[in-house]
Amino acid sequence: MLQTRLDLDRIRASRDAIDPVFLATPLYRCDALGGQLGCTVSIKLETANPVRSFKARGTELATSRLADQGVAAVVCASAGNLGQALGWSGRRRGLDVTVAASCFAPTVKLDRIRSVGAHLELVDGDFEMARERAVTIAQQRGVRLVEDSLDIETCEGAATIGLELVSGVSAGDAVLVALGGGAMATGVGHVLKALAPGVEVVCVQPVGAPAMTLSWRERRVVTTDSTHTIADGVAGRYPIPVVLDDLLQVIDDAVLVREASIVTGMRLLLEHAGLVVEPSAALGIAAILEDPDRFAGRHVVTIICGGNVDLDAYRRWVGW
Known part of the structure; x- marks a missing residue:
């Protein structure tokens, strides 16, 4: 087992x-x-x-449960793909989505995060710094943090x-x-x-x-x-x-x-x-x-x- x-x-x-x-x-x-x-x-x-x-398999499940709980806004850190997936899944469930990402992430990924209606906050550092920023946003704004893998x-x-x-x-x-x-x-x-x-x-x-x-x-x-x-x-x-x-x-x-x-x-x-x-x-x-x-x-x-x-x-x- x-x-x-x-x-x-x-x-x-x-x-x-x-x-x-x-x-x-x-x-x-x-x-x-x-x-x-x-x-x-x-x-x-x-x-x-x-x-x-593949990321939307997880964000679909996460946002469906959060929407059922009455959550209105979420934030995540992303190297690019999770943010796009969370934006896509959140938009169709009426969630306000913020994504913290590195300013060095591929432009195509950042553009696609914006294209699905997510708010994008860029940090001058790598993914781990974006993860720290997402935690701060969640604490300061009182929104739900979605952390990939955790x-x-x-x-x-x-x-x-x-x-x-x-x-x-x-x-x-x-x-x-x-x-x-x-x-x-x-x-x-x-x-x-x-x-x-x-x-x-x-x-x-x-x-x-x-x-x-x-x-x-x-x-x-x-x-x-x-x-x-x-x-x-x-x-x-x-x-x-x-x-x-x-x-x-x-x-x-x-x-x-x-x-x-x-x-x-x-x-x-x-x-x-x-x-x-x-x-x-x-x-x-x-x-x-x-x-x-x-x-x-x-x-x-x-x-x-x-x-x-x-x-x-x-x-x-x-x-x-």
Whole structure:
């Protein structure tokens, strides 16, 4: 019996609160990509929705419960995707949404936060400083703070991805999950360990943003002074202790990948799957590139978690 904050019955029930546009995303085998990587590759495409990321599964669940409680306003910190998702979900439930974000976040993500009607407050610093600003806003204005990965709804919403993966994986297969704050990793990991325990769950982070991976390896919270990666969506420095506790129970491994492998992964997804993705979404492909023997001949599922990427930067990275 898994002893985490997550609950399988709640996860199953949460699908009723999530707009169907975010559920049942495509899961398909990509033979062209697999041929390049020496294994069978299936793609779980979490970008085929109005906010182009998996985050709305969690914000749909969170805002539905907050609206039922009579909450009128919420605030969050975001690297970009959570803010857009919370704005989208909050707007359709009549919630006033404020997002604290770094002024260095990709412009495309900031513009899309504004486009869904959220109020955007920029900080002159990284995501962790935006998180501090969101806490301050919540305290000063008396609004509800939604914190990704700490709020269980963000984890259990993301866990519905796992429910959709179960029928497509078998013992010996591997599922590769981008690891940032931990909501998707703990959610998907919880479901797979409960319903498909023979499947290997491998989390992937950039070498330049390793805090959660280092914490998982040492079984204690490890922080870093800075991050250096193009994968802005997973570039946190301060893991949340209770999220780490959950992660320790539900994943099999956590690996670090280099920037060059992330860029190559993005290029392969474009050339062989026709997908334009943000760097965080290519972490799974990067993990296969860096350890091909580990995955050779196996069926590997990679979750394409986000597609909000600045096209000018994308062209520089992949040479498109």
